Amino acid sequence: MIVRVWGARGSLSAPGPATVGYGGNTSCIEVELADDTTLILDAGSGIRELGQRLLDRDRGTLHICLTHLHLDHVEGLGFFGPLWKTGWKLRFWGPPSTTATLRERVSRYLSPPLFPVGLSEAPAEVTFEDVPREPWRVGSAIIEAQTVEHRGPTVGYRIEEDGHVLAYLPDHEPYLTAALEDEPQWISGWALAAGADFLFHDSQYTQDEYAQRLGWGHSSAAHAAAFARAAGVRRLAMFHHDPMRSDRELEVLYDEVAEAVQGDQEQPLIAREGLEVVLG
Amino acid sequence: MERKQPDLVLIVARSFATKLATPTLIADAHGDLVYFNDAAAELIGRSYLDVGKLPATRWQELFEPRTFDEQPLTAEQTPSGIALLERRPVHGSFAFRGLDGRDREITVTAFPLLSQPEEAVGVMSVFWELPAAP
Numbered sequence: 278m279i280v281r282v283w284g285a286r287g288s289l290s291a292p293g294p295a296t297v298g299y300g301g302n303t304s305c306i307e308v309e310l311a312d313d314t315t316l317i318l319d320a321g322s323g324i325r326e327l328g329q330r331l332l333d334r335d336r337g338t339l340h341i342c343l344t345h346l347h348l349d350h351v352e353g354l355g356f357f358g359p360l361w362k363t364g365w366k367l368r369f370w371g372p373p374s375t376t377a378t379l380r381e382r383v384s385r386y387l388s389p390p391l392f393p394v395g396l397s398e399a400p401a402e403v404t405f406e407d408v409p410r411e412p413w414r415v416g417s418a419i420i421e422a423q424t425v426e427h428r429g430p431t432v433g434y435r436i437e438e439d440g441h442v443l444a445y446l447p448d449h450e451p452y453l454t455a456a457l458e459d460e461p462q463w464i465s466g467w468a469l470a471a472g473a474d475f476l477f478h479d480s481q482y483t484q485d486e487y488a489q490r491l492g493w494g495h496s497s498a499a500h501a502a503a504f505a506r507a508a509g510v511r512r513l514a515m516f517h518h519d520p521m522r523s524d525r526e527l528e529v530l531y532d533e534v535a536e537a538v539q540g541d542q543e544q545p546l547i548a549r550e551g552l553e554v555v556l557g
Numbered sequence: 558m559e560r561k562q563p564d565l566v567l568i569v570a571r572s573f574a575t576k577l578a579t580p581t582l583i584a585d586a587h588g589d590l591v592y593f594n595d596a597a598a599e600l601i602g603r604s605y606l607d608v609g610k611l612p613a614t615r616w617q618e619l620f621e622p623r624t625f626d627e628q629p630l631t632a633e634q635t636p637s638g639i640a641l642l643e644r645r646p647v648h649g650s651f652a653f654r655g656l657d658g659r660d661r662e663i664t665v666t667a668f669p670l671l672s673q674p675e676e677a678v679g680v681m682s683v684f685w686e687l688p689a690a691p
Binding site: 373375423424453455465472509 | 558560561562563564565569571673674
């Protein structure tokens with residue numbers, strides 16, 4: 278499994294000289310499986326450039342796993358190249374809702390007045406499905422999705438291939454659900470991340486910022502580190518960087534997290550555009 | 558590693574209960590007691606840390622729920638049991654024996670925790686002690 282980061286910013290795209298090191302595009306991760314199946318985790322603005330790269334490949338099926346439908350996780354869809362080409366099959370997975378189908382919810386963004394062209398006009402073959410309640414197979418991987426603590430219907434993902442596990446919880450506030458030091462089964466998202474080799478986790482805030490934004494659905498970097506420890510994650514990647522955070526400020530935040538590493542955990546890293554991780 | 562954990566709705570309900578000053582009890586979809594808060598511990602007579610998770614049958618035995626005229630109540634007849642089985646809110650009053658041996662009369666509002674329209678993952682019961690008769 279090869280994992281590539283195309284966008285690691287949270288909440289709002291943040292291009293510019295102060296963020297050029299880690300990137301300003303919002304959440305998007307490409308996962309290339311051993312059997313060449315392509316998974317795409319979220320469709321933030323990072324999916325635009327990924328789409329351009331995919332157009333160089335043979336047309337096929339892409340599995341797009343949405344954690345939730347806040348704008349920073351779907352805003353890139355309108356400029357995702359394969360959506361606007363015939364021959365591509367886009368299979369969307371996303372969180373269930375009791376009020377509207379996934380297609381209806383995604384279409385709210387991809388329709389006037391928020392976007393000039395409607396989803397129904399896209400030439401690609403597009404399907405939408407709520408994530409199954411039990412793990413399911415996509416290509417050579419088993420995927421598991423569970424609802425996690427964030428505002429509105431939101432899931433996290435666990436992707437397992439040949440015994441290697443990637444966990445993806447970009448928008449997550451586990452501290453609201455339980456003390457992160459004990460009772461792991463009562464911590465939101467714990468089962469998804471348990472024993473993972475690599476975890477992308479919401480690390481949006483400093484501790485001081487978190488105190489001002491309790492309940493907004495995001496984590497401090499320190500809480501991300503504590504969550505990773507509770508779940509026995511081998512390596513944490515700080516993700517969903519605050520749009521106001523410069524590269525330098527991110528590195529200061531990283532230093533706080535790195536100091537808290539314990540036991541068998543590897544040093545964490547700051548997710549950045551262009552990062553490639555090979556699991557297995 | 559065993560990775561099973563409760564549904565998020567139950568996790569969040571439990572978290573909510575930890576922050577409430579009103580006595581609150583949480584049971585899972587099987588009726589097993591999975592949490593009660595510190596305010597409830599005052600009436601139950603022991604803390605949740607001391608008691609831990611209790612199967613539905615066990616906590617009914619321990620608390621001996623009964624009507625005010627001393628008729629025993631089964632688990633299915635308590636507000637929590639009705640709320641879970643019938644997936645509807647219930648308000649009722651009954652007597653029980655605390656783990657400190659003291660009998661108490663309480664009024665309870667119980668409601669099912671639905672993660673999907675047809676799926677109850679547990680029940681939340683909020684209760685108050687009734688004032689002693691003069």
